[in-house]
Amino acid sequence: MKIEVDYDLCENHAQCVFAAPDAFRMNASDELEFDAEVDDSLREDVQSAADACPVQAIRITG
Amino acid sequence: MTDATAARVVVVGAGLGGLRTAEQLRAKGFRGELVIVGDEEHRPYTRPPLSKELLAGTMSPPDVAFDVRADLGAHWRLGTGVAAARLDERVVVLEDGEELGYDGLVIATGVRPRRLPVPGPEADRFTLRNLAHSLALRRRLRAGVRLCVIGAGFIGCEVAATARRLGAEVTVIAPESVPMERPLGREFGGVLRELHESRGVRFMLGHEVSAFEAGSAGREVVLSDGCRVPFDVAVEAVGSVPAVEWLAGNGLDLSDGVACDGRLRVQGRREVVAVGDVARFPNALFGGPASRVEHWNIPVETARRAAATLVAGLTGSEQEPAHFGPLPAFWSNQFDTRLQSYGAPWLGAADVRLLDGDWTRAAEPIMAGYHRDGELVGVVGTAPPRSFIPHRTAILAAAKKTMRRTP
Numbered sequence: 436m437k438i439e440v441d442y443d444l445c446e447n448h449a450q451c452v453f454a455a456p457d458a459f460r461m462n463a464s465d466e467l468e469f470d471a472e473v474d475d476s477l478r479e480d481v482q483s484a485a486d487a488c489p490v491q492a493i494r495i496t497g
Numbered sequence: 498m499t500d501a502t503a504a505r506v507v508v509v510g511a512g513l514g515g516l517r518t519a520e521q522l523r524a525k526g527f528r529g530e531l532v533i534v535g536d537e538e539h540r541p542y543t544r545p546p547l548s549k550e551l552l553a554g555t556m557s558p559p560d561v562a563f564d565v566r567a568d569l570g571a572h573w574r575l576g577t578g579v580a581a582a583r584l585d586e587r588v589v590v591l592e593d594g595e596e597l598g599y600d601g602l603v604i605a606t607g608v609r610p611r612r613l614p615v616p617g618p619e620a621d622r623f624t625l626r627n628l629a630h631s632l633a634l635r636r637r638l639r640a641g642v643r644l645c646v647i648g649a650g651f652i653g654c655e656v657a658a659t660a661r662r663l664g665a666e667v668t669v670i671a672p673e674s675v676p677m678e679r680p681l682g683r684e685f686g687g688v689l690r691e692l693h694e695s696r697g698v699r700f701m702l703g704h705e706v707s708a709f710e711a712g713s714a715g716r717e718v719v720l721s722d723g724c725r726v727p728f729d730v731a732v733e734a735v736g737s738v739p740a741v742e743w744l745a746g747n748g749l750d751l752s753d754g755v756a757c758d759g760r761l762r763v764q765g766r767r768e769v770v771a772v773g774d775v776a777r778f779p780n781a782l783f784g785g786p787a788s789r790v791e792h793w794n795i796p797v798e799t800a801r802r803a804a805a806t807l808v809a810g811l812t813g814s815e816q817e818p819a820h821f822g823p824l825p826a827f828w829s830n831q832f833d834t835r836l837q838s839y840g841a842p843w844l845g846a847a848d849v850r851l852l853d854g855d856w857t858r859a860a861e862p863i864m865a866g867y868h869r870d871g872e873l874v875g876v877v878g879t880a881p882p883r884s885f886i887p888h889r890t891a892i893l894a895a896a897k898k899t900m901r902r903t904p
Contacts, residue, residue: 447882448837461882465881483801486517486797489543491543491564
């Protein structure tokens with residue numbers, strides 16, 4: 436499955452990092468990093484991350 | 498019922514909780530009819546910008562709308578409130594008199610602003626909960642306007658910050674000794690007071706409002722000590738009241754929202770669940786009495802849980818375990834500071850410990866830990882997001898330890 440994050444919207448709330456730590460993480464400069472393509476077994480976690488994003492910056496595209 | 502394709506689920510409330518529950522019902526395989534009832538004309542939208550970007554005019558209504566997937570397949574009944582429910586008959590009654598039968602009911606009506614129980618004319622007084630409230634207030638906020646904010650909680654302080662940035666002359670009146678004293682404690686409240694005062698917000702704390710008056714000099718807030726504060730615009734930000742009147746007459750415990758169990762079932766009914774701000778549920782992480790939690794992630798977490806309960810009830814399959822323990826989280830932007838919170842700081846407000854920063858340096862990052870019986874139950878701070886991660890993990894670890902001790 437594929438993930439997109441709109442960095443114009445992202446405010447680094449880190450809710451996605453807690454919902455799907457295998458796909459999203461905060462780097463040392465406190466910016467969000469993520470894997471653009473992850474295994475389908477993470478779908479529920481990634482959907483939780485998208486649902487929990489305060490600014491709706493996360494899209495699941497495949 | 499085993500054939501859930503012929504079933505109808507009615508979701509009462511078209512906010513975040515209602516939308517996420519509808520999505521989760523579909524995600525969990527519910528293919529029946531989905532009706533979403535909302536008293537506003539709008540489809541679901543995100544509320545946090547109502548006191549910030551939307552109020553400031555840097556966002557407009559389309560910017561706050563949630564994306565609704567076309568394949569949700571919901572029938573929207575917007576602009577119609579709900580008047581009553583007869584749970585024994587599985588019927589809800591809309592304000593226009595229509596009766597909707599259901600096989601599953603989702604209670605997601607949220608809260609509305611509490612009003613000050615004081616006499617005086619209504620003109621120029623505002624509350625802030627929905628899109629219409631925000632747009633109406635936005636039309637009145639400009640440089641030089643004298644704004645009186647009654648209440649020094651999160652909404653009151655956010656409105657104060659937004660209005661001050663627009664150049665309004667802002668006075669915040671509240672009974673506490675510092676802003677946000679009850680949820681965050683005196684030390685953190687002092688930090689926030691300094692933050693606001695440094696930007697020109699005036700606080701009149703330790704005061705109760707006894708009336709609004711319209712005199713020859715214009716409108717005034719009258720305080721309990723007789724002091725008068727002239728204003729052009731007043732905002733009452735004094736908390737919220739769960740929207741549960743429509744559920745009266747069903748023998749429910751509606752004393753503070755809708756009482757539910759850990760599966761979010763109301764009165765143990767398999768076909769009625771409550772989600773979001775209106776749901777009073779027991780949280781296994783923290784124990785103690787069931788409570789409502791008006792934090793950002795609770796509608797999302799309760800929606801997931803409630804949808805699982807409802808689908809299990811509709812298909813006759815096994816319910817999920819009773820244990821439900823979402824970790825509350827919210828944030829609040831005030832001027833250039835973002836406050837974030839994880840856990841249940843209100844349970845630990847009597848034992849607040851500084852984890853990082855300095856109480857006397859409001860402009861620098863602060864992290865505060867809230868403890869109950871010596872255990873970390875919540876963390877609130879203005880520090881960068883990444884620094885919350887270990888504290889959040891520690892809250893969860895402490896909560897799980899406590900859970901193991903509790904029979």
